[in-house]
Amino acid sequence: MTNIIQIQDLTFQYRRGTSPALKEINLCVAPGEFVGITGPAGAGKTTLLSCIDGIIPHYYGGDLKGTVEVAGLKVASSTFRDLASIVGTVFEDPDFQMVSISVDEEVAFGPENLGVPREEIEKRLTTALKKTRIESLRDRAISTLSGGQKQRVAISAVLSMLPQVILLDDPTSELDPIGKVEVFTALRELNRDFGIAIVIVSQDMERLVENSDQIIVLYEGRILIHGAPRQVCSKRSVLASAGIRVPEVVEFTLSLYETLGKPLPVESVPLTVEEAVPLLGKILSENNAGGI
Amino acid sequence: MNVMDYTNRNSLIHRLHPLTKMGWAVVILILSMVFTDPLYLVGVLISVVLVGLVGKVIKETLVYLTAIFFIGLIVFVLQIAFRPSGPVLFTVTPESWRAFGGWFPVTEGGLRYGISMGLRMLCLVSVFPVILTTTQPRDIVMALVEKLYVPYEYAFMFTTALRFMPVIMSEVTTISEAQRSRAYAVEGWNPIRKMQAFAPIAMPIVFIAIGKADRLGLCMELRGYGNKNRTYLRQLHMTVADWVAVILLVAAVAISLWISSLGYGKIVL
């Protein structure tokens, strides 16, 4: 089974850059995987996504070394039209990534551009709206929607091109808490129920560790750590040195166990409050706190 | 620009094909040029307003016409000034004045011509609010591109501008608020001052707009924009109503040309 994304020895420097924005990146994403990418500002996260969807080198030029392949196609030698039906991208700003006045126009925009026959466009439109649970918004004007709804429209607009992987560049940073939940829920469902691979750049560590199969941490253009969420979280000190935080329950539980001289094994690292509860309970009862 | 936004109402005019409506605009153009008698031109104008009534957009149409009326007035005054003919009815400045006495004569011919041209201008532009409020921009685009062979890029530019105007306006409002919070205030009459005062609002919006336009272009390309053979989700059909309308329009032109040739509808200038 070919990896949906395969990157080998990728090094890239922007034309006007003084040093490489990405250095010797090697990573792969399997079909249906949920990958979270995080790191401080300027680490190269957006640059990395741009190398996958073809923005680099087709829109922004520079010095590109190494190979980037999506579904076996070399990004550097494929056109946007070839890539559009494999990888779709959703950006941070809910407003300036959509061109149409109403939702159905926007979702139909992609397939229309690809010359898909009319009946097929209608089918894709309905399906895309259903997958993000916004069928009721079909005839609405985009300007009347909330941030979370707008981002789900943007996701549908990409879904209608039937991609195998969706890239998202910090789609929730401008949204309020309700909007963030809406978007992450939609992404989780797309991934688990429909097998679409998701690669999402975000600073929201809590949601990333909850949903990802793989987390990649970028720092100064390199991959600092990558692996399953528990593995990544267990390396707190490395993350801290790069200014990256882990979820509060992770920070707390690992600090607690370490200070008591009983470091937790990787597979026990808690990712959510629910997972942390019994671990705390164990410490409290072992030390006979209040006589449990 | 609010009166030019599509209104989602169910009316006969809404259901007509965009081309029928554009054809109607051409017919109004012809009628406005054929007739010069103010009475006939008023008739044409009333017919447009009636179409607006049938289209349930009478309010928008009248608001627009009231706004444009001022421009019609300018046309009116210009004609009086530059097309004098026939006996002088009066002068704007009384003859008795020592300086500038007897200036700006208003002639009978000039007056009639002025009214006629003013009305003609109103007729010509009156079709815009009716069409824009009863036709979705994407349908206009489709009609232009598929039937009139206008290149897609140009038609698309028009609808994209419509879509982003409210967004840009809201950014300008935010910028204005942010600068006012720094004691920015436009005061006084000095035009140089006023130009300088423009920078705090203009600069940020220009930077923002350029950056966002770039991002938008990128998003469009990522979704395959630029294909010459693009398809369209919606289909527009010519219905019975459309064909009836076309027949009526053709008849209107024919009849108008005929009675005009008989000497009606024209005024001696």
Add this chain to the structure above:
Amino acid sequence: MAPMIQAINLHHRYPNGFHALRGINVSIEAGEFVAIIGQNGSGKTTFVKHLNGLLRATEGVVNVNGTSVGKRPVSEMARIVGYCFQNPDHQIFCDTVYKEVAYGPVNLKLSPPEIEARVVEALEAVGLTDYKNSNPHDLSKGQRQRVAVAAVLSMHPSVLCIDEPTTGQDYKDGVDMLNLIDKLNQAGHTVLFITHDMPMVARFAKRLIVFQEGNILLDGTTYEVFENVEVLKTTFLSPPQITHLAREYNQFYPRTVLSVKEMLDQTFELLKLKSLTGGIQ
């Protein structure tokens, strides 16, 4: 002494009819550090915009430093209430940081030596002295935000209103920003920051005012507000993870926990106690 900020039965109806504020009553003393929280559309930003006159009350009164805002022009209110917008790019238009920070004082028609002094002081306060002659567009987003804060500080307002200091920001920049705001509060400014970033609120704010659908739902210290679990739930603003964890064992953590450090300190207290009273390990 009159409170620094006071709203009495404040209503605001937008021209399109939307009733954004439905009778707000609130009183904030000089030197407080308040977080104004709520979902988008709850009225939090609408409320703060009344403080410097960007919006006018359709009913009710807003007093700042003892006098009513009334119809006083924004340019006058700007001397007392500084409002720092969320996106610094909505403000930045000069080609040097110096000019940008000087813009406010210039508008206030201060003397050149006074302007110079204030710019230097403001840049020092935000830590951008070295960038005095840089072009703001060459700076990072976090730095541009600090330029925006300096540009507001140079007008010497007693009240600072900061709109969403951490939204759309890198985590580290967000923390730096809040540390800066905290420092400014220590220096004597009354600070209001509008946000929906609950972990930051838990960490930095002393008082929370919770807006929902045009009303103030809760108003109190951070501890008090978080303890109102059921009410807070209706706003869909969730306290940070650590608070939830502590609640699961509230027999051990009777007081709401707001940060990891608090939790660790309290847990070690508990454990030490046990080992003193003969617990194992």
